Amino acid sequence: KQEVTQIPAALSVPEGENLVLNCSFTDSAIYNLQWFRQDPGKGLTSLLLIQSSQREQTSGRLNASLDKSSGRSTLYIAASQPGDSATYLCAVLTIIGANNLFFGTGTRLTVIP
Amino acid sequence: EPEVTQTPSHQVTQMGQEVILRCVPISNHLYFYWYRQILGQKVEFLVSFYNNEISEKSEIFDDQFSVERPDGSNFTLKIRSTKLEDSAMYFCASSEGDSWGYTFGSGTRLTVV
Numbered sequence: 001k002q003e004v005t006q007i008p009a010a011l012s013v014p015e016g017e018n019l020v021l022n023c024s025f026t027d028s029a030i031y032n033l034q035w036f037r038q039d040p041g042k043g044l045t046s047l048l049l050i051q052s053s054q055r056e057q058t059s060g061r062l063n064a065s066l067d068k069s070s071g072r073s074t075l076y077i078a079a080s081q082p083g084d085s086a087t088y089l090c091a092v093l094t095i096i097g098a099n100n101l102f103f104g105t106g107t108r109l110t111v112i113p
Numbered sequence: 114e115p116e117v118t119q120t121p122s123h124q125v126t127q128m129g130q131e132v133i134l135r136c137v138p139i140s141n142h143l144y145f146y147w148y149r150q151i152l153g154q155k156v157e158f159l160v161s162f163y164n165n166e167i168s169e170k171s172e173i174f175d176d177q178f179s180v181e182r183p184d185g186s187n188f189t190l191k192i193r194s195t196k197l198e199d200s201a202m203y204f205c206a207s208s209e210g211d212s213w214g215y216t217f218g219s220g221t222r223l224t225v226v
Contacts, residue, residue: 003171021193029213032119032212032213032214034214034215036217041202041222043204043217043218043220044156044206044220044221045217046214046215046216046217057211075147089156091156091215093212093215100156100161100169100171101146101148101158101206101215102149103155103156103157104155105154105155106210
């Protein structure tokens with residue numbers, strides 16, 4: 001069964017810093033990997049989708065990379081802002097049991113003004 | 114941008130009562146899903162639905178749960194006799210294809226008392 005791990009569990013940084021969130025997964029047979037943002041008590045907002053054939057995706061200040069063979073992804077946030085404070089979730093769509101998106105436990109990010 | 118819409122946003126019910134959670138997926142999407150997140154835990158898969166039938170379900174999705182697409186736009190999750198441990202945030206999601214990215218709704222917080 002796919003296991004998704006996110007490190008660190010929580011991160012606090014001053015405004016303006018660049019930061020990296022990590023995600024690892026045990027089964028490299030995936031269709032894609034998605035990064036989501038979740039504000040407290042709210043829904044899941046998709047940030048970036050990386051297909052298994054891709055190495056990275058960028059959207060604004062966000063850049064996500066994927067190394068499928070080693071089972072790792074990173075989410076890079078440039079010039080962090082207080083509005084970036086949220087929990088960031090990584091999820092992988094496995095090929096076996098394709099209708100099952102496996103989530104990590106998330107990294108709770110706090111950006112201090 | 115197209116959205117997945119969920120209603121209600123919050124529902125409180127007594128143990129043993131039936132609840133129906135409602136979702137309107139994105140109109141051109143073909144695959145529909147329910148996930149749940151117990152407070153402080155991972156987002157976990159419940160069921161996927163395609164072509165008017167369940168395509169996959171998790172061990173959580175027992176006989177107390179059912180899904181239905183009663184018309185061309187709605188997708189519902191019914192819990193027949195709620196238990197305290199059913200208290201969670203329930204997310205509906207949809208996707209264009211079974212290996213595409215998912216779009217999630219804002220969730221229904223179910224509280225069983």
